[in-house]
Amino acid sequence: xxxxxxxxxxxxxxxxxxxxxxxxxxxxxxxxxxxxxxxxxxxxxxxxxxxxxxxxxxxxxxxxxxxxxxxxxxxxxxxxxxxxxxxxxxxxxxxxxxxxxxxxxxxxxxxxxxxxxxxxxxxxxxxxxxxxxxxxxxxxxxxxxxxxxxxxxxxxxxxxxxxxxxxxxxxxxxxxxxxxxxxxxxxxxxxxxxxxxxxxxxxxxxxxxxxxxxxxxxxxxxxxxxxxx
Amino acid sequence: xxxxxxxxxxxxxxxxxxxxxxxxxxxxxxxxxxxxxxxxxxxxxxxxxxxxxxxxxxxxxxxxxxxxxxxxxxxxxxxxxxxxxxxxxxxxxxxxxxxxxxxxxxxxxxxxxxxxxxxxxxxxxxxxxxxxxxxxxxxxxxxxxxxxxxxxxxxxxxxxxxxxxxxxxxxxxxxxxxxxxxxxxxxxxxxxxxxxxxxxxxxxxxxxxxxxxxxxxxxxxxxxxxxxx
DNA sequence: TTACTACAATGATAATTGTCATGTTTTTTT
DNA sequence: AAAAAAACATGACAATTATCATTGTAGTAA
Numbered sequence: 001x002x003x004x005x006x007x008x009x010x011x012x013x014x015x016x017x018x019x020x021x022x023x024x025x026x027x028x029x030x031x032x033x034x035x036x037x038x039x040x041x042x043x044x045x046x047x048x049x050x051x052x053x054x055x056x057x058x059x060x061x062x063x064x065x066x067x068x069x070x071x072x073x074x075x076x077x078x079x080x081x082x083x084x085x086x087x088x089x090x091x092x093x094x095x096x097x098x099x100x101x102x103x104x105x106x107x108x109x110x111x112x113x114x115x116x117x118x119x120x121x122x123x124x125x126x127x128x129x130x131x132x133x134x135x136x137x138x139x140x141x142x143x144x145x146x147x148x149x150x151x152x153x154x155x156x157x158x159x160x161x162x163x164x165x166x167x168x169x170x171x172x173x174x175x176x177x178x179x180x181x182x183x184x185x186x187x188x189x190x191x192x193x194x195x196x197x198x199x200x201x202x203x204x205x206x207x208x209x210x211x212x213x214x215x216x217x218x219x220x221x222x223x224x225x226x227x228x229x
Numbered sequence: 230x231x232x233x234x235x236x237x238x239x240x241x242x243x244x245x246x247x248x249x250x251x252x253x254x255x256x257x258x259x260x261x262x263x264x265x266x267x268x269x270x271x272x273x274x275x276x277x278x279x280x281x282x283x284x285x286x287x288x289x290x291x292x293x294x295x296x297x298x299x300x301x302x303x304x305x306x307x308x309x310x311x312x313x314x315x316x317x318x319x320x321x322x323x324x325x326x327x328x329x330x331x332x333x334x335x336x337x338x339x340x341x342x343x344x345x346x347x348x349x350x351x352x353x354x355x356x357x358x359x360x361x362x363x364x365x366x367x368x369x370x371x372x373x374x375x376x377x378x379x380x381x382x383x384x385x386x387x388x389x390x391x392x393x394x395x396x397x398x399x400x401x402x403x404x405x406x407x408x409x410x411x412x413x414x415x416x417x418x419x420x421x422x423x424x425x426x427x428x429x430x431x432x433x434x435x436x437x438x439x440x441x442x443x444x445x446x447x448x449x450x451x452x453x454x455x456x457x458x
Numbered sequence: 459t460t461a462c463t464a465c466a467a468t469g470a471t472a473a474t475t476g477t478c479a480t481g482t483t484t485t486t487t488t
Numbered sequence: 489a490a491a492a493a494a495a496c497a498t499g500a501c502a503a504t505t506a507t508c509a510t511t512g513t514a515g516t517a518a
Binding site for chain 4: 180190191194
Binding site: 378407408409419420423424427439440 | 464465466467468476
């Protein structure tokens, strides 16, 4: 069982505000878990008993829409906390969390979070900031999804994937998603994603090598993302 | 200057958790404002100096998208607090707040909110719940906007307007919006809204009387909203 | 009243996107 | 390695939505 005091991941989230004493206590009550690609961490409607701190891997937060398709609302990775909202407001999960790659996570019981809130003002403030960031991101994404064409949304998604998850030495996006998953982010049919990616490929904006995508012309992709093409 | 202790609006938001002492202090430092229809309360990017508690009227929270169109992210009304996120996380406003009708609001300085957070655990918990609700609503809206057709989005919007703002004695939606504003909620062109509303009218799902809209067939509208028509 | 302005409505047309069908390639399983 | 399953790709067509142009209508100011 790894020690929280020595965990660098915590520097990336609100847990960085905890004192040495709080951290050593946390070490004794947290739980480590390995989640395999495709497995659920929790499901929409489930009552969470705490938060999950992601040590490695990528997770998608999805919601089933009325038409039966999965919408990917958010992608989270190393350092992110899952279930903050549910744990702090004591409400059931609104989204399902599914591993996109194999993951290592630490589970932190709700009572520990609530104790930290009541005894550590810095933690509370950081939680406000964290929830605030979620709201801002959701609102921004909402505007993009509402106003942009599918082509612009896809372009924005590709840029986001490179920005948030980086690229390999050959320049290809590190996070490899299926076309169906990309469609789940963009909110369109899988065929439309395939067609638009091919189109970007023909226009030399990206290079397609199987599932690997290399962004060739970032400026052009940004133009497309802003509807200026 | 009205007294917070006697204000029933505060029961509708986190201010309900404040003690008598905190309330009487709040009375002395809050500011009352009248905002005329069309006026801005604050604008995107502005640094807010506190939160606004809506005593009456309706406000739209909008964001200008890359294509130059205004997206209405949220409508708020009596009892809602504006600027919570910015005030708690000390960041600039992400959205502009514009009065849709004449409004009465109370301004509460940031320091009062931060003091309440540090001294009143109930207030903190309620703020977490309030921010949590915002996140949930944004995520739900995102799924709807991403996955639904314009027709379904418009149907959902009409149902939301009746649900959140009620109807007049003749059954028409109490909140009267221009077609352009509705388009700003749905995220489409004004002409598309006009056309779809006419279509709903021909199908006897709604009745159009100038700017007044009466929902005739709620079940059908819900079907349309779920894409089951 | 008249003129002006904002809002609403509709047609015509082009562009976008969804759906269904079909075939290929890649990956996984046996 | 063979078989099965999943993912990718493309064509054809229908449906949806955007855009531009024009006209009508209601409210407001001169």
